[in-house]
Amino acid sequence: MAEYMDFFSKYIIGSIQMFTGAYFFTAFLQKKIKSYLYILFMALCIIVIKVIPNGGIIEFLVYILLLIAGGIFVCQADWKPVLLYSALTVEIMQFCYGIVNSLIAMLYPLMHSWNQKIVGMIFMLSGNIASLLLAVICYRIVYKFFMDSEGIKKQYVLMILTPILMLFLIDEYINSTIYRNATNIIDESGITIYINHYQIFMIQLLGMASLFCILFAYKKLLQNFHLSTELSLLEQEEHSLNQYVEEAKARYEETKSFRHDIKNHIMVVRELLQDGKSEQALNYIANMEDIAGKLSFPCATNNPVVDILIENKLGIAKSMEVDVNCSLTLPYPCLVRDIDFAIILSNALDNAIHACKNMDGNAQKYICIKGHLQGDFILLEIENSFQGKGTFKKGTGLINIATVVEKYHGAMNIKTQGTSFALSVMLIIPQQSESISQQIG
Known part of the structure; x- marks a missing residue:
């Protein structure tokens, strides 16, 4: 029975986890791919689980590499969002499982009087389902509130990716040291070290909160970038519009001057006509038309x-x-x-x-x-x-x-x-x- 539960937890739940992560990863990239590609991705993930039976950080790194390869070659997305969202996808899933594992570790001692096999099976099954549901909720929150439709700015990728990777390594160390190896840790002298799961739970919870704080700060940074760009464009537009105003004032003064001199122009034309100089009068009128044409709109x-x-x-x-x-x-x-x-x-x-x-x-x-x-x-x-x-x-x-x-x-x-x-x-x-x-x- 234990072998079946181990198979179910490792391969069935594991493949569902990776499928869920891949689905939201493509959603973060705002891409759509065909269903058979998800199936192919799950098959590759099962092979990874089979080849790396102990899991750990190597399994997560391979999973990240698979997401990066899929994002670049299948989704045809830019490497900047691919790199960021692949790390983010894995980190959210990892934190969710760490939080649920901490809760289970706190609740398990309260069930010591029950049948341990049944309790273990229930906790394993419910823990996997709860972790998956929590991850889906977190993915939805990230997709709804923190996605930027205008893309990732190259100069900011390293700034946000660095703390995310740091959180990933810290959380992976906690999970691999405490929850994958044993319930208790034994030091070199053989003395069992007591683990305070309440503290571990708070670390995991604060880690998830820190991740959302990083995303929130990143969103505000992008908003400020867009606002500064729009402000610069508006300043250019204001400068251009002020030029229109100044040109209009200058044109108005020229028109005012022309209107002031119109009587003099009429007098000159009249005298030319009275003297029989009709050709000169026509030339003078033509010059007046040129001036008037420049002032007209x-x-x-x-x-x-x-x-x-x-x-x-x-x-x-x-x-x-x-x-x-x-x-x-x-x-x-x-x-x-x-x-x-x-x-x-x-x-x-x-x-x-x-x-x-x-x-x-x-x-x-x-x-x-x-x-x-x-x-x-x-x-x-x-x-x-x-x-x-x-x-x-x-x-x-x-x-x-x-x-x-x-x-x-x-x-x-x-x-x-x-x-x-x-x-x-x-x-x-x-x-x-x-x-x-x-x-x-």
Whole structure:
């Protein structure tokens, strides 16, 4: 009977353990593999158990190597997450079995009056099942709360892997010294050393807690990395938008100067015509048209900052052979800040240009900008063509737009149909500038 239980514990439970670890390992990598590959992996694990009958750290290292090989060659994943998640998978399973073994060691002396064979079988079976269930729970927690969808940063792998490996070696030493060899440890003089299983249990429990603390710190580190990257991009965007504002001011001053001199220009043309110098008058008018052309905009929105921005963005689109159309009219001056208009339109047009760029060469590409004032509302719509394939993902640009919309208590809507993408924005014009300045502060 003992041989059957040993076979069940070693091969059946052992293969289930390794299958569970492999399943969550692929989940951590966000990969899916065919079922027969899991069966092949279990067969390899059984061979490892057979070849290394005493288990120990060698068995775990071979298991880690199998996971690494599967992650790189089967899942086609990058080596950084493969290395990290293989060690993490094995470490969680090891800690779970260490915690349950400590509990069993504490409970076993309380059953001394019972049939020891039956108690041993019950403890072995329940211990394996409890360890497996605890490992599944821990895997689920890690998958739900600590997985990073944007990948592992190369410079941080060693930093998080080092403490995980240290915990692995400490836990493996405890398990191999205490729970695999004997219930009591005998020193060189033959004296039995008493083992405090309560302390061992606390060490195992704190080890698991330390593992989750490492993962939590790593998650926060990645979040800070992403935030610093986004902050840098936003600073660049702010610098670019400020340039639009300065260019708009300069263009406005030039227009103001031209309007101031228009009477003088008309007087010069009149005198040339009165003197019969019609050819010189035509040349003078042509020069005036050149000056006026430089001061005009392809899309006159009534807002000089927005005019500059749209001229720049649509110029890029036209160079990519994208059909552009603009019928946007904005109130000016307006209690909606110029910089906020610029954030909405620059991000929306950047996304539209990027979407058109990714389309097939023969596809029809277009960008259409619409907008008008309706009561106390400003309605904007940017429609563009796009590939029409794959899932839509909200990026930093749309998040920035949503932030501005929220500041003005407005609404944002996204609609896709076929190869058409439409972004609609509604802003509520504040009654006084103080309401917005308070939100900015």
